Amino acid sequence: DLRATAGGVVDIPHTITAGTGGQASISAQVPDGWADLFYRDQNGNGELDGADTRLSSSDLDLDPRVPGRNRVDIILRLFLPPSASAGNSYAVRTVLDQLLGGTSIHSLSGVTSSVSVIASATGMMKLVKSVDLEQARPGELVTYTISFSNPGVEGITEIEIIDPVSDAVELVTGAYGPGREVIWMRGGVPVYLSADPADPDEAAYSGGTLRVELSRQSPYTLESGMEDQIIYQVRIR
Numbered sequence: 217d218l219r220a221t222a223g224g225v226v227d228i229p230h231t232i233t234a235g236t237g238g239q240a241s242i243s244a245q246v247p248d249g250w251a252d253l254f255y256r257d258q259n260g261n262g263e264l265d266g267a268d269t270r271l272s273s274s275d276l277d278l279d280p281r282v283p284g285r286n287r288v289d290i291i292l293r294l295f296l297p298p299s300a301s302a303g304n305s306y307a308v309r310t311v312l313d314q315l316l317g318g319t320s321i322h323s324l325s326g327v328t329s330s331v332s333v334i335a336s337a338t339g340m341m342k343l344v345k346s347v348d349l350e351q352a353r354p355g356e357l358v359t360y361t362i363s364f365s366n367p368g369v370e371g372i373t374e375i376e377i378i379d380p381v382s383d384a385v386e387l388v389t390g391a392y393g394p395g396r397e398v399i400w401m402r403g404g405v406p407v408y409l410s411a412d413p414a415d416p417d418e419a420a421y422s423g424g425t426l427r428v429e430l431s432r433q434s435p436y437t438l439e440s441g442m443e444d445q446i447i448y449q450v451r452i453r
Contacts, residue, residue, distance in 0.1 A: 217330045221369065223298035228329050229262035230310060232288040234278035236323070240314035241276060242290070247306045249297040257289035264291050279313060294331065302335040324341060326341060339440070340368030345379070354452045357388060365443035372438045375430045385450035387411060387421055397421070398428065401435075401445040411448075 220226035232240070242384050244252040252272035255264055271290055279285040292310055313328040334340070341364065346357040356403045362379060381387060389411070391397055397411035398419040409428070411421035428446050430436045438444065 219332045222300040228292040234280040234286045237279040238317040245309040253293040255291045260289040300333045339370040339372040362446040366438045377428045379426045387406045388449040391449040399447040
């Protein structure tokens with residue numbers, strides 16, 4: 217489920233995993249008036265950037281035994297017309313047609329995404345939570361980072377981030393100094409917050425839930441194109 221502005225673009229990442237060798241082709245079934253292009257996501261980060269190239273037929277010569285041909289990361293970029301009606305949702309189906317090697321058999325695979333159109337003068341919120349360790353043992357510390365950005369065209373205010381904390385971990389008190397459990401990276405500058413609900417700053421932790429109310433002390437606007445982070449540590453029980 218994705219959102220895009222009328223007259224704007226939206227990128228949909230997909231991964232093709234080869235089960236059988238053979239040449240494939242790919243297509244998108246899009247609403248009338250929309251345009252689409254496929255790209256090879258060279259670094260597999262799910263975002264269209266300078267390293268990526270237009271998808272070619274050689275990219276889709278699939279073979280499960282050959283690295284680089286056994287898995288192909290792609291991005292479908294959609295161009296929405298300015299006339300797209302805000303408030304409507306549209307189905308976009310991506311179809312892979314593979315001619316299995318040495319046969320006349322075609323194998324079809326497909327996935328459907330939903331794109332909701334929003335007005336061009338709209339702020340948007342994107343949240344990504346990441347962790348610094350893939351695996352951890354009891355007693356070890358793990359750092360969580362919640363990155364929040366605004367890919368829309370207007371600023372966003374009155375933001376509250378609510379993050380349930382698993383029972384399998386405990387929040388580390390004083391992780392960044394006395395009374396400092398949470399870091400708010402605001403415009404690249406760290407702001408240290410207390411997780412004590414009785415403290416009047418922006419953060420509060422109780423009942424297994426961390427809440428960060430970004431306009432609690434002073435007005436805060438996440439402007440278009442801006443990204444900040446919330447960072448905290450937990451200990452594995």
